[in-house]
Amino acid sequence: MTNLKAEIEKLKKEKTEAEVARDEARSHREMSEQREEKTKSELESAKKDLQLERVEKAETSRRLAETEEKLENSETARVTAESLVEPLKNDMLWMRHHGVINVANSILNSIYLDRIVTNLMVTARNDGYTHGYAECTQHVTNALRVYWDNSRSATRGADTGAAHAAAKAEYNNLCLPVMGLITAVLQSDDLVAQLRDILPDEADASDEYLE
Template sequence: MSWKKKAEAEATLLSEERKRWREICEKDNSEKIVLRNNVNNLKTEIEKLKKEKTEAEAARDEARSHRERSEQREEQTKAELESAKKDLQLVRVENAEAMRRLTETEEKLENSKTARVTAESLVEPLNNNILWMQHHGIINVANSILNSIDLDQIVANLMVTARHDSYA
């Protein structure tokens, strides 16, 4: 009997151990199911994050591309602006040169007008002198020469010399 009691006690103990083992296995299985669900949720979350990462990288690449195009347009605009500034500077220099030449030309024109007025004021008395000379001057000059004492003496000397040399 002691053997039977021992076997019954062992069977009871074994039965309790089995219950505890089953409880532990069920608890372990529950924990594993929860962990598996967590792992599956995490896998889903990882896939979602991978998609978000891919989308973010695509957006980043697009933003970089857009920024590079913007920088290129900005550089091109800067180059065009510099070219326009140089062109404007050249136009300003040309304008200044044209203004200088215009000023010089205006001064020459003013000097020319002054010279013309001066010449006209000098021409009028000369014209008057020419007219006087034509009407009165030539006659007066001829009379002065003909009535000149020096001329009379020279002509007389010439005649005397011509007679001495046998010229009539």
């Protein structure tokens, strides 16, 4: 009987120990599973972080490429603008120091203009002489009550009034050939280059306007 009780106690103890071992094993397994889940979660998070980093790196590279392209285009645009501005600047300086002078000289020194102005001056002088001579003749006739012989007048028999009127009309309707050329040039896109071709450069040949 004593041995039986001892055996029962032994069995109870072994059962208790087995249950404790079972619980410990279960606890270890659960902890292991938790660690495994945690490790898997960390791996997934690391994968996501890595993927995100790759995406961000790709986006950074894309933005960097766009920035470099914009800078390159900006530099190209600057160089292009400078290449366009410099000729325009030179053209403006030429017009200021040469072009306007050349246009004015071409008009003022025109032989055609000289002829018309000379004709206008001569006819005006002749007509003035005619009227003056007639007026003097009238004054002498009235004062002395004698007929004044005007046959010696340089303009006797000439219609100086009509000649002067014709000269004035010709002057008022003056159309210089050079003005036609200049008007056509002003309507072109490369007017400075064409002005240089048709107008003599009478300004200083040292091109001081470029300094």
